[in-house]
Amino acid sequence: MHDIRAIRENPAAFDAALSRRGLSGMSSEILALDADRRAKILAAETATAEANALSKKAGAAKAAGDNATFEAIRAEVATKKAYIAQLTAEAEDEDVALRDMLMAIPNLPLDVVPDGADEEANVEIHRWGNPRNFDFAPKEHFDIAGVKPGMDFETAAKLSGARFVVLKGAVIRVHRALSQLMLDTHVEEHGLTETWTPVLVKEDAMYGTNQLPKFAEDSYQTTNGWWLIPTSEVTLTNSVAGDVLEEAALPIRMTAHTQCFRSEAGSSGKDTTGMLRQHQFEKVEMVTICTPETALDEQERMRRCAEAILEKLGIPYRTIVLCTGDMGFGAQRTFDLEAWLPGQNKFREISSVSTCGQFQARRMNARYRPAGGGKPEYVATLNGSGLAVGRCLIAVLENGQQADGSVELPAALHPYLGGKTRISAEGALV
Incomplete structure (x- = not known):
């Protein structure tokens, strides 16, 4: 949420930053509502x-036995109190309206974020690994012979509908x-504290990490008011x-490491085959709480934590900075890591x-509370996938596929698989 004081002090800067996200002239409406609210508060106090x-x-008149004056003053006081109650109620309503307005406005991009309307303006800043040269036409994950026995979309559709999958066996x-592997690496090598959290949260938690009010349709709500988390960013940050x-x-x-749930509203027709875009999936999330002065260094650190997983697995990837038009609602700056998927012949x-x-x-x-003293200040928050487990599975399967339909698995996974090194063309872990 935005600081109303900062908007009051420099509305032009606020509007200029929002214009980079395709929004214009918002400060005038905000400040008009704020001014009216403050005027009513002042009038109520007066x-x-x-x-x-x-x-x-009135008390003095009553003590003096002047009942006529006492009654006149008492009537005037009653009128004042009714006026005060009206002003207070209107100011409270406008306070809620102002909060709702500020809640619905996205974060301001940092100056270093590239301008642009959509993903075409994103900027690549790093690339690791070289896509493998296949001597056959590589398949998408769901068409690889050794994967098919362990990736069942038909049963999932019978149980739950589209955008679900049943995984079994080697897969x-x-x-x-x-x-x-992700958890062990983040804990033992990157110094993160492993945490286990609920996947059902109160509405306040969804507001806290800006899933609400703007993205209610992207999430699932239970009949008793709980929300299913779209990522453990919600629980860790809150x-x-x-x-x-x-x-x-x-x-x-x-x-x-949690289950995550998304309705995928607005994604009709996108990635309808395979398990790239699912309603239920797993992620290993990273969240950092720090001082505002250290936030950019922490973002670079988190980026390296995520990149390290892909490098351990030998998955070629690229890192891009999202432009203003492609950046998420709550972000000041976002790095996306895109893994090479040979079955699609593109980075995802x-x-x-x-x-x-x-x-x-x-x-x-x-x-x-600052170490040097002074009043408490707001912390800075960061979040990142470290990584999306299902998408990482896709990358491992597609990059490791062989001409006979088997899959060679990364050496980093072998200790977690009892020394097994591949999935056979028949779907067995061998």
Whole structure:
């Protein structure tokens, strides 16, 4: 959420930053509502002071036995109180309206973020590995012979409908091994604290990490008001909601492996085959809570944590900076990691690492107490996939496929598979 004081102090800068995201002239509407709200608060305070002064006069008139004056003043006080109540109610309504307005406005991009309307303006900043030269036409993951026995879309459709999959046998073992490799690497090598969190959260938590109100249709809500998390960014970040942390406790670096749920609203016709875009999937998430001054360094650190997983697995990838038009609602800057998928002959997103500055912290009221003293300040929050497990599985299967339909598995996974090194063309782990 945005700081109303910053908008008051420099509305031109606020509008200029939002214009880079395709929004224009928003400060005038915000400030008009804010000014009216503040004027009513001031008027209510002034009227309250006047009513208090009149009450004293009424008391003096009653003590003097002047009932006519007392009754006249009392009637005037009653009128003032009704006016105060009206002003207060209107100011409270406008306060809610102002908060809702600020909640619906995306974060401001950093100056270093490239301008652009869509993904065509994203900028590649790093590339690792070389796509393998196949002596046969590589297939997409769901068409590889050795994968087919362990990737069942028909049964999933019978159970749940489209965009679900049943994994079994060798495929699910590789999937589980990937998540374990990610967690072990982040904990043992990257110093993140492993955390296990609920997948059902209160509405406040969804507001805190800006899934609500704008993206309600992208998430699932239960009949009793809980929301299914689209990623454990929601739970990990909101773990400090309402807290005042000591600066010495920062940064807090966490990771969690959870089920995630997305309705994929608006994705009709996109990636309808295979398991690239599912309603239910798994991710190993990374979240950092830090001081605003260290946030950009932490984003670079998180980016390297995600890249390291792909490098361990030998998956060619590229890192891009998203332009203003392709960046997520809560982000100030986002790095996307895109893994090479030979079956599609293209790079596809496998991780996004974003810094949100103090945007989410204001929504959650998450603060820290500076070591040098002074009043508490809002923390900075960052989140990133480390990685999306299902998409990583796709990358491993497609990059390791062989002409006979078997799949050679990365050496980093062998210890997690009991020393097994590949999936046979018949679908067995061997």
